[in-house]
Amino acid sequence: MKLKTILLLLLLPLVKLTIAQQAKSPFDTTMYGRNAAVGKYADIRGFKMYYETYGKGEPLLIIHGNGGSINNFLYQIPYFAKNYQVIIADSRAQGKSIDAKDSLSYEMMTDDLNALLDNLHLKSCYVIGWSDGGINGLLLAIRHPDKVKKLAVTGANLWPDTTAIDPFVYNWALKMNNTVTDSLKKLKSSSPKLKNELKLLHLLTYEPHITVEQLHSITCPTLVIGGDHDVILPKHTMLIAQSIPNSYLWILPNSGHSTPIYYKDQFNAVVGDFFSKPFRKIDGYGRFN
Numbered sequence: 501m502k503l504k505t506i507l508l509l510l511l512l513p514l515v516k517l518t519i520a521q522q523a524k525s526p527f528d529t530t531m532y533g534r535n536a537a538v539g540k541y542a543d544i545r546g547f548k549m550y551y552e553t554y555g556k557g558e559p560l561l562i563i564h565g566n567g568g569s570i571n572n573f574l575y576q577i578p579y580f581a582k583n584y585q586v587i588i589a590d591s592r593a594q595g596k597s598i599d600a601k602d603s604l605s606y607e608m609m610t611d612d613l614n615a616l617l618d619n620l621h622l623k624s625c626y627v628i629g630w631s632d633g634g635i636n637g638l639l640l641a642i643r644h645p646d647k648v649k650k651l652a653v654t655g656a657n658l659w660p661d662t663t664a665i666d667p668f669v670y671n672w673a674l675k676m677n678n679t680v681t682d683s684l685k686k687l688k689s690s691s692p693k694l695k696n697e698l699k700l701l702h703l704l705t706y707e708p709h710i711t712v713e714q715l716h717s718i719t720c721p722t723l724v725i726g727g728d729h730d731v732i733l734p735k736h737t738m739l740i741a742q743s744i745p746n747s748y749l750w751i752l753p754n755s756g757h758s759t760p761i762y763y764k765d766q767f768n769a770v771v772g773d774f775f776s777k778p779f780r781k782i783d784g785y786g787r788f789n
Contacts, residue, residue, distance in 0.1 A: 526574060527571050527572070527574060530571050530574040532552065532570050532571045532573070532574050532577050532588075533552070533569050533570035533571035533590070533595065533596075534571075535552055538552045538553055538554065539551075539552050539596075540552070540553075541596075542616055542619045542620075544612050544615045544616055544619065545608075545611065545612055545615050546599075546601070547592060547597065547598065547599040547601075548597065548598070549589050549590070549592070549597045549612060549616055550570075550589060550590045550595060550596035550597050551570075551587060551588065551589035551590070551616060552570055552587075552588055552589075553585060553586065553587050553588075554577055554578075554581040554585075554586045554588075555580070555581030555582065555583070555584055555585050555586050556585055557583050557584045557585050558584055558585065558625070558626065558649075559584065559585045559587055559617075559620075559622050559624075559625035559626070560580055560584035560585065560586050560587065560625060560626040560627070560628065560775075561587050561588070561613065561617065561625045561626070561627045561628070562576060562577070562580075562586060562587070562588040562627075562628045562629075562633075563588075563589075563591070563613065563627070563628065563629040563630070563632075563633030563634075563636050563637055564588075564590075564591065564594070564595075564630060564631075564632075564633050565630050565631030565632045565633050565634075565655070566594075566631060566632040566700055566703055566704055567594060567700050568591075568594065568595070568630075568631075568632075568633075569590050569594060569595035569596075570588050570589070570590055570595060572630070572760075573588060573628075573630075573760065575760060575761065575764035575768070576628065576760055576764070576767075576768060579768040579772070580628075580768070580772065583772075583776075584626065584775075587616070587617075587620065587622075587625070589613070589616055591609045591612070591613075591632075591633075591636070592604065592608060592609050592612050593696055593699055593700065594700070600692060600695075600696075602695070602699070603699075604699040604700070604702070604703065605703070605707060606632070606635050606636055606639055606703065606707055606708045607639060607643070609632075609636050610636045610639040610640050610643055610644075611643070611644075613636060613640060614640065614643070614644045614647055617647055622647075623646070623647075624646060624647050624648065624649050625647065625648070625649060626648075626649050626650050626651075626652075626775050627640060627641075627648050627649075627650070627651045627652070628652045628653075628771060629651070629652070629653045629654070629656065630653075630654050630655055630759075630760055631654070631655045631656070631757065632703060633653075634653030634654055634655055634656030635653075635656050635657065635708050635710070637651050637652075637653045637656070638651070638653060638656055638658075638710060638715070638718070638740075639708070639710065641718045641719075641720055641722070642710070642714050642715075642717055642718060645717070645718070645719055645720065648720045649720060650720055650721045650722070650723075650774065650775055650779075651718075651720050651721070651722045651723070652722070652723040652725065652771045652774060652775070653722070653723070653724055653725065653740075654725035654726060654759045654760065654767075655725070655726060655727070655730055655731065655732050655757045655759065656724075656732065656737075656740065657708070657732045657736060658708065658709075658710040658711070658712070658715075658736070658739075658740065659708065659709055659710065660704075660705060660706055660707055660708070660709075663733075663736065664732060664733060664736040665731060665732060665733065665736075666730075666731050666732075666733060669731040673701065673704040673705045674705055676701055676704075677698070677701040677702065677704070677705045680694055680697055680698045680701055681698060684698065712739070712743045715740065715743035715744050716743060716744075716745065718744045718745070718746075719745070719746070720746070721746045721747070721748075721774075721779035722741075722744045722746065722747040722748070723747070723748045723750060723770075723771065723774045724737060724740050724741035724744070724747055724748070724749050724750070725737075725750045725751075725752070725759055725767075725771075726750075726751055726752070726759075727751070727752050727755030727756045727757060727758075727759055728751050728752065728753050728754065728755060729754070729755065729756050730755070730756055730757050731756070731757045732757070734751055737749070737751065738751075746779055746781075748774065748779075750770060752766070
């Protein structure tokens with residue numbers, strides 16, 4: 501028996517164990533995003549948006565990131581459902597919210613969420629957004645200001661270049677976009693999966709286009725969050741906070757982009773505290789406190 505074959509036989513149990521452990525990831529096994537007892541579809545602007553609701557109290561809309569789904573917030577849903585009515589949806593062309601059309605933009609997804617709130621007869625709500633969901637949260641406060649009581653965003657950016665995004669991450673997104681584009685060109689027949697993937701990569705690579713002046717129009721109290729080693733540069737996160745009139749800034753040390761996961765307890769506590777307490781302006785002698 502060859503040495504390679506022997507090594508493969510020895511390693512096979514370890515490989516199987518690793519695969520089994522990965523399969524038991526809480527993101528794979530959670531009921532969130534697949535809960536038949538609460539999951540519903542709403543006819544929203546030309547497609548069926550899948551959403552779930554949990555808890556009772558004032559409404560809280562939670563928005564996931566690029567290529568994500570409801571289950572991304574498995575650590576936030578049960579925490580906030582204790583005090584809020586949590587509304588969380590799969591955004592257009594993601595998760596169970598299938599949309600085969602060619603175009604996709606942050607403005608489209610933002611208006612989808614606004615339509616979902618109208619469908620649920622909700623005049624306003626608290627909002628949490630992560631990554632692309634943070635961009636959608638900012639746009640919701642800009643385009644539909646009456647809908648947002650308070651806004652917490654983490655890992656959001658205003659524009660798609662290396663002044664906002666870590667250069668390694670930006671160049672990776674460009675490369676991925678080009679790879680998928682080339683793959684589609686080589687196929688004799690179109691691939692719905694690849695087309696959908698390209699729509700999402702387009703967002704990462706070429707959007708959004710939010711101006712600082714637009715941020716000036718946001719009137720709701722806003723908590724702007726980022727990791728000190730986020731894919732979004734901390735200076736850009738600071739710019740967002742400084743451009744919103746009523747804002748707090750929270751940069752987590754030793755943190756990347758996934759603040760709601762790796763710092764879930766701190767994230768939940770700080771955001772919950774922000775929602776429950778009145779926003780205060782800190783000026784003059786108050787800066788010494």
